[in-house]
Amino acid sequence: MADYYTLLTNAGIAYETACKAAGLPIKLSQISVGDGGGSVYNPAATATALKREVWRGPLNALFQDEKNPSWLLAEVTIPPDVGGWYVREAGIWTDTGVLYAIVKYPESFKPVLATSGSGKEFYIRSIFETSNASLVTLLIDDTVVKATRAWVMSYLAEELGKLDGKQSVRVAATGNLVLNGAQQIDGVAVVAGDRVLLTTQTLAKDNGLWVVANGAWVRTTDANTSAKVTPGLTVMVEEGTANGDSLWHLTTNGPITLDATALTFEMLAGRTGIQPGTYKSLTVDKYGRATGGANPETLAGFGIKDTYTKPEIEALIAKASALPVGAIVAFPVDTPPPGFLELDNSVKSSAVYPDLSAYLAGKFNKGDEGVGNFRLPETRGEFLRGWDHGRGVDAGRALGSWQKGSLQSFDPSNIAQAVSGLWHNVSSDAGIAEAHGLDPYTALDYPVSNSVFTAGTTPVNAGALGVARPRNIALMLCIKAWNAPVNQGNIDIAALAALATQATEIKQGTAKVATQTAVNLGTDDSTIVTPKKLLWGFQILKSGIGYCVFPSWLGGFIIQWGVYSVVSTTVDRVVDYPLTFPTAALSAIAMSDYTPGSGAVGFVAMGGVTRTGFTVRSSAGTSTRWLAVGC
Structure with missing residues (x-):
């Protein structure tokens, strides 16, 4: 026999037999503890009472063992305000006062605060076997009973199951399922015991947690009654391709009757099928999730309807400039504005x-x-x-053609006052045309005039000089060159495409600065x-003892002298270079x-040439000059 045990007493067995015969339940109500009369002993089935009882109280709990249905577990808690004695024995009593079972308990001291200096609750659990555990009933005093762990866990599970937030599921189905056996769901092979969210069953009443x-x-136990399936129920999905x-939630409004009410679940957060990336246009659902994305490159792609098309804008720009390409404008400064x-x-x-x-x-090309x-x-x-353009005032002129000035009556050889026209009062005729701001008289410029020239320098007729000139101001005439608004800075880049190509010796273009x-x-x-890169690495010391380090693009060649x-x-002379050759002399x-x-x-004899210098000996006492090259 074990050192510590629980026995059904003979009286308890007789009580149990009588209850079974009468069809009555076995009612256990109290447990008592004793000190064994001051020493440890071995209780027997013949006992009808404890050797020396020191405390008695109602049972807290009585339940079946999970693995052995014929075993019963009786529990009691001795309060902290009693004690001052040892516990060596315990007894379980029926409602009629029969000692049903007796317990040999490991010797333990139960202190009491008033006399022992400390106090504690004392917990006793007794396990005993009965032939029919289902007949045993615990009579509970609600004023002293304490919940067992199993009851608490069951109660908590039941209450937690009524909360909206549920334990996560492994996968969520993407279509209708036959609810039987292990199968493949959303790319995951589920097995017995896995939790699954169903949202797409043909019969929506079958949706839910399974x-x-x-x-x-x-x-699932947290969603298997109507009380546990409430509007706003939420659950996370752990795995799955889609x-x-x-995160999903139940959008069906109450009241909900499980297995009768159609259950509708919607995704609150998670994958919507849109790939990660940057998008200019997004489609957003009612929960604020991006369900689609695009990168349109046109106004129509963005859904913009109240703006101009590109051809319309180009036409507006052309009109906004007020001047078409080819228009001639006079400017009072010597710098043409942009576009001219x-x-x-x-x-x-x-x-x-x-x-x-x-x-x-x-039209103005010369070839x-x-x-x-x-x-x-x-x-x-x-x-x-x-341009005359058919009027007849200046007939025969081509558009854009040049014309010499017309004649006026002016005789530069006569310094006397003229009756009419221009005259001059200087004694010399040299440069007189230019002095008056007129072109020199050239017969070839006037092929149809009445001017007649002789071999001399003085014309026969009085009209000897060129054009008459109105009062004027000099301005710079410019032509509109680009089909864009003046000073807008919006020149069509396509017109400059040729200049953006690689420049060569014969082709204008662009080129990067070399590294x-x-x-x-x-x-x-x-x-x-x-220039900076051309000179990179260049050094020079201009003196009797000096050096010239060539730029790096020439390989860093170095010349030194002294x-x-x-x-x-009679002795050798070691000569050091001003610079040490980095690679070799x-x-x-x-x-x-x-x-x-x-x-x-x-x-002079030379030897021992190194990167730092050389050794020489001279036959004469004169000075010696040297030159070294290296890199």
Whole structure:
């Protein structure tokens, strides 16, 4: 027999037999403890009372063992305000006062605060076996009973199940399921015991939280009654290709009758099918989730309807400029504003000014402009005149043609006052036309005039000089070159596309500034070298002892030179360079100075050439000069 045990007493067995025969329940109500009369003993089934009872109270709990249905567990808690004795025995009593079972208990002292200096609750659990545990009933005094752990856990589980927030499920179904056996759901192989959220059943009343089983599925314990399935129920989904890591909630309003009311679940947060990224246009659902995204490149793609199209804007810009390409405008300063070119007979690129090139159509070209170029008209120093265009006042003129000035009556050879017209009062006729601001008289400029010239310098007729000139102010005439508003800064970049291509020796364009590495390498022919990079690494010391370090793009080549006085012709002389060659000393040479006419010729022997210097010996006492090259 074990050291500590519980026995049904003979009286208890007789009580149990009588209850069974009469069909009455076995009612257990109290438990008592004793000190065994002051010592440990072995209780027997013949006992009808404890040896010495020290306390008695109602049972707190009586329940079946989970693994052995014929075992009963009786529990009692002795309050802290009683004690001062040892517990060595315990007894379980029926409602009729029969000692039903007796317990041999490990000797334990039960203190009491008043006499022992400390107090504690004392917990006793007794396990005993009965032939029919279902007949045993616990009579409970509600004023002293305490909840057992099993009851508390069951109660908590029941109450927690009524809360809206549910324990997470492994997966959420994406279609109608047959609720039987393990299966594949949203890319996950579920097994018995897994929790599953159903939201898309053909019969919406079957939606909800279910537990996978090898046979028929059952609803989860936290959502298996109407009281536990309430509006606003929420649950997280752990896994799944479509629904993994998502939060769902029940949107069905109450009252809800489980297995009768259609249950509707919607995703509150989680994957909506849109790929991660940056989008210019989003579709958002009622919960604020992005369910679609796009990156439109047109106004229509953005759904914008109250704006102009690109062709309409281009037309508005052309109108807003107030001046079409080819319009001539006079400016009082010598710098044309953006979009204009001075009419100076210069040659321009058709790629840079496509609109103006198309407008002029080569009308002022002379034939030497080159392929892809056109020439501007010349207006410097000229008056503008309206084209006759069939009126007959200035017949025979081509649009844009040049015309010499008309004649006026003026005789530069006569210093006497004229009856009419212009005259002059200086004694010399030299430069008189220019002095009056007139062109020199040239017969070829007036092929249909009545002017007749002789071999002399004085014309026969009195009209001897050129054009009459109105009072005027000099302005710079410019032509509109770009099809964009003046001073808007919105020139069509497409017109400059040719200039954005790679520049070459014969082609205008753009080029990047070369890196120092590219300059040093010397193989790139598409970038520009700056002065700083050309000089990078260059050093020079201009003196009797000095050096010149070539730029890095020349490989860092170094030339060093110097002079020293020979102290002795009988010992070696070690000469140090001003700079140490970083890589190697390639060559070095030394020679003695010579005094012209002296006939004293010395020689120098050199050896031990290193990156830092060399060793020499001279045969003469004259100074010695040296030169070294390296890198």
